Amino acid sequence: GRRRLGKGGCGQVYKGVDEDGRELAIKILHYEGVSDVQKAELMRHMAREVRFLQRVTSPYIVKLLGVQKVDSGQLSQSPQAGGRVGTEGVCALAYEYCRLGSLEDALQCRGEWNRRPTSGTQRFEILYQACIGLLELHSQDILHLDFKPANVLLDGPLGPERDTSTVSARIGDFGMAKKVHQLTSAQGASGNTITISTRTNRTQLWVTEGYACPEYIQTKRGSDRTDVYAMGITIFRVVTGKHPSGSGGVTLK
16 A cells, blocks of 8 residues: 655655565656656656666665666666666656655654654754765765755654654755766866756756755756755754745745
């Protein structure tokens, strides 16, 4: 059986169970009411997730456990466990299931967090792990480019046991991720910078208002500092309970 966990820009996310009884979070591509051009763009986002999650193995990055393509009726073997799979025609992804939802859920006291809000120690641990996750991505020349509390997934015990346990944080949703290019300015200073591809420029840039830095929105040029900016906003929200601008962050397309 399955139940819906949420909805994102690419599709619906459901909770499912595989034949071995393992709990999964399954993202299914959203087809209804979209044009062929939009469908192709959504499939590129799904393919991008597969490419990057196959490259990264870290306790601070969500694990990709399976991939389904439009010409297949079932999920393929885990890319991380059994090598890489092709990314063309991806229509569904299966991830490890994180029982405590997201950092956004914790901040808004939804679900499990409505009954037992985060402690100060847990909030520090979550931020610390998320920072390490971003650092590991950047060390492998990967930019996330959509970092926000909703994309920090949390796992740990349910109920009273969680009060004395560590909450594990994992970065998810790599639909906007990009590989870094090393560019050198006329002054000779090098930095980690990437320009969004021409293919992406045919459509609107997908960002989250309140977490995407103004330079990224205006120029479509991202860097590791783009992720650091979003992390800074996230830390501010966790510490103060408020967004610096007073906005909760609205997803734009």
